[in-house]
Amino acid sequence: MRRKDGVFNKLVNLTKEHKNHLHILEETIPVSEQFEYFNFSKKLRENETPYIDRNYLISLLFTPELSIEEKRKYLSLLAGIADVAAYRAIETYHSSPLEPELANWSAMALVESRILLNTDLTGEQQIFVSTGLGGHSGKLRYFFVVASKGNRPFTSLQSEIIEREFRFQFNLTGIEIEKEEKEAYYFTYLVLADLAIDIKELVDATIRECNEYGHFIHPESMITNTKILSKEDIEKHLAPNGSTSGSAQSIEI
Template identity: 30%
Template structure:
């Protein structure tokens, strides 16, 4: 589903389609970009679409061992183009136990079908967002690292810090998935809605955690691309 289009008018440069999505689906894990582009190419070459009843019957046979991988690959693309509840159910079933060669391909098919299904239900375009750390369907996953001013907190203070993080996140419809004390750092993994700035969540957390005592430095590391390595965290600390 291409929600971003280019202008054909000379001199106008790039232009957006008139229906830029306001609703988005966030993938749980990052999609393979190259494979995703191949999938979209396959969608565009499907012409004509097979009879719907025949396609559903073929979809019901995806989990069998007799159908060639190339045939399954084609059927997954065709089901994704339908965007019906029945097609989505078949894709969901296959995604739970896919052929290893089609694990990522089937995941892309499921998201593409879901976009079409939700677009029809909402009567408006729905887009897809995929980042390195993924999300939970509606929120993006981030990791941020806070740095203690001095000695890291004792167990009782750690509970207070976690409670403070939870309260701030609750106010922003966000969720703390992990909060790990790794002296001299606090390593936090959160889910944040797309309409909320992650920087706002972090800075409000710092403000709350530093109310009683200057517990943390104002500088922090944040990413939604990949899990930061020990070397990357150390490099950040060295620059403070």
């Protein structure tokens, strides 16, 4: 699968032009749930009356007896109101949801409310960036796998080379390592990278640098920002008869 270079380049340009108006969804929320939220909210608002009593919706949101489906509706309606009180209500709810099942839904409502409020206050276009893995402090979260050639176990020296070279590149580019794990024949990384960084090119270039010491790493990496791959998924991909054995995963933005 190939990376969507056109989308990536567009994102880099938007980052440069509208840096102060970017909003990144920080929570790790499956893309399917994000689509569900926006589709639900769109249909809901199309069928609602033009006037919505903000205070009434807020009181309903914090009423314990109401169902999850009702709370889902009130969060979406409040997110569509360009109002500080509506935003604060969603923020308060999200900080400690009465219904834990709505943690992701309230996160989506909060970022939508923030974007709408900023648009209303500044009169300027806001840009929403979301991925399945989310982000933090203006950076996107990526998960990637670095595997050996032929699934041969790494030697201690080879492992040291991988750790050293990747940490050097990460320090050089301001990439933050959230998690690093080593298995017999592959490494996994969970990192935060600035939007302007071409993470695939950086990872592949670092692999080429490591391979100057003996060509022991598969030249292509598996990279995704949609989900954290399980050990079972990774080893299935890397298996000799795996459907995507040795190939690069697409970066979805």
